[in-house]
Structure formats: C-alpha cells, structure tokens
Amino acid sequence: MTQNRKAVALISGGLDSMLAAKVVMDQGVHVEGINFFTGFCVEGHTHAIRKHDTSKPKRNNALWVAEQLGIKLHIIDVIEEYKQVVLNPKHGYGANLNPCLDCKGFMVGKAHEWMQRHDFDFIITGEVVGQRPMSQRRDTMPVVARESGAGERLLRPLCAKLLPETLPEQEGWVQREQLLRFNGRSRKPQMALAAQFGFVDYAQPAGGCCFLTNEQYSVKLSDLWQSRGKRDYELDDIMLLKVGRHLRPRPHFKLIIPREEGESRYLEGYRRQFTYLQAFDQNGPIVLLDGTADEDDLLLAARITARYCQGRDAAEVSVRITTTDGAARIVEVAPLSTDDIHGEWLL
C-alpha cells in the first residue's frame, strides 16, 4: 500500500531536491524533508548579510521548499560531525575544497540513521547522473549508496530510470515508469518539470550547494589553516570567510574589511572577539584584525583602514583601535596608497 510508505527527502533548498520530493509525493508516498546545516551552506547567507543584494528575496530556501511542497522539514545541525568530512575526506576534494563524494555519503548516511530511528522506508535525493558535483557521476552513485549504509533504500527519482532498480521500485512503493531519466548538466529538463508543477521563483544555485565549491572561499580556508598551523575551524571562522575582503599584509595577521554596509554591520557583531579598527571622524567600515599584531602591525592596519574610509585622500586620518579587552585609542595615520596595497595580500 503506497499510502503507508514514508520517505525522507534531502532538501538543500535548490530545485533538484524539490522536484525529486514532489515526484515521489505525487505517487502517494508520505514525504518529510531533512536539511543539514554544515556552516558552509550558501543558501541565504551572504545574501542575507549584504544590504544591497536585494534582487532576491531574503529567505531560508530549504524552508521555502518545504512550504511550497507542504511537507515537514527537519533542520539538523551537523557542524561538528561534518568537520571530519571537510578535514579528512577519504575520496579527496573536487576542483576546490569541496569533498563532494564524502559529503554526499555523510548526508545520506545521516538521513539513513534518521530514517531508521523514525521508522521511514526510504531516502530521496535530487541527484542527477552526470551533473556536477562529482558525487553525481554514474560510477560514484553506487559509492554513496554503499558507504552511507542506505543501499537499495536510496532512490534518486530524477534519474532512477538510468540506474538499477531500488527497493522502493521493486516493492512497488513507487512506480518506476513514473520516475525520470535526467542526465547531464543541462538544466532544461528540471526547468520544464518545475513549470509543469507550477513552481516559480526557485533558487538557482551557481556551481554547487555550498561555499566549498567556490575557489575564492577555498583559498581563504586554506589560508586560515596555514596561518594557524593546523587544519581545523570553528563556525565563526567559516562564517567570516563568507564576508568582506580578506587581506593578509603579514603572515601573522589578516584584516577583514566589509565591502558594504550590511557586511559592516554584520562584522560589528564580532567586536568582542577581535581587535577592530575604524576611522574616527570619517565614515568608514569596521575592520576586524584576526591574528597577533605588534605596534608596527597595528599602525599598518590603521593605515589600511584609513584607505577604505571616506577620508582616503586626506593627508592624515584618525583611526580608533579597540582591543578585545575593550581598551581603545586613536592614532593619526596617513592612508595607505592603493599602490602600496599589494595584490598578493588579497586572499
């Protein structure tokens, strides 16, 4: 009896997982969604922080998908456990620091545990054969099913017809004829299906479902590990890598300089954790200093801060330096010229 079967769908907030869940729901299966919060998620982060980025609605896309589908969504924090996936991926990284194959195995594995605990029958993902990232190659799909422990209880409705039959198909919980054979990188079949279901205004993730596929982000994460002499991170570290320009003028410290007002306000929330600098009598962003800095370093940081304030063309600018103990002082510095800001400082 199809009506009695229950499936848990991995919901990223993107279109594919939304369609996959919908295809199975339409066969009378009870579907609930699961969304894993790793800290690297793209959805709603930089976009929510930036004040001027108003072209898209500020929303949690996974919740939006759940609302569109009319399903319950379980958002699960996996920040700590996910570190091992990022730091020591058995299958290595993709083009950047994205451990996609390990990541997918991990997420399906967590969904499988959840499925067993909650007495559900199978797992749904929005994977499509031949689509990026690398976890979606035809030869890696069995790896995810095997290593996650989900085995034949993992159904990929968007490309199921190109894959061996899974348990839900064999048992008649879903009809294989009504599943799909999407293949490759073209998004047209997904867009056509979305139109058929009447979905509009869905998220269009560029390049991947998390920041680890982003080259610039990966450079900043490598720099973080190198500067600290160990491969580790806290949630604040990886959130801050999403915000502002990161300049490393000297090996032992870097500056985080917001690019606009929303980012500046976001960084204000970190004032107690970092030494920070800000032009005193001119408009200018708050600049966080991450690392250790002696007097000479602080003066250089103040000169860079002055460069990014409205008084950048003045001979001297007053910059307030506040340390983590709350002690503040003002220094008068000449703004660093653009020529003196070396390209290699920019991460």
Ligand code: SF4
């Ligand atoms: S893009 Fe990120 S979230 Fe998506 S599979 Fe790869 S590592 Fe995982």
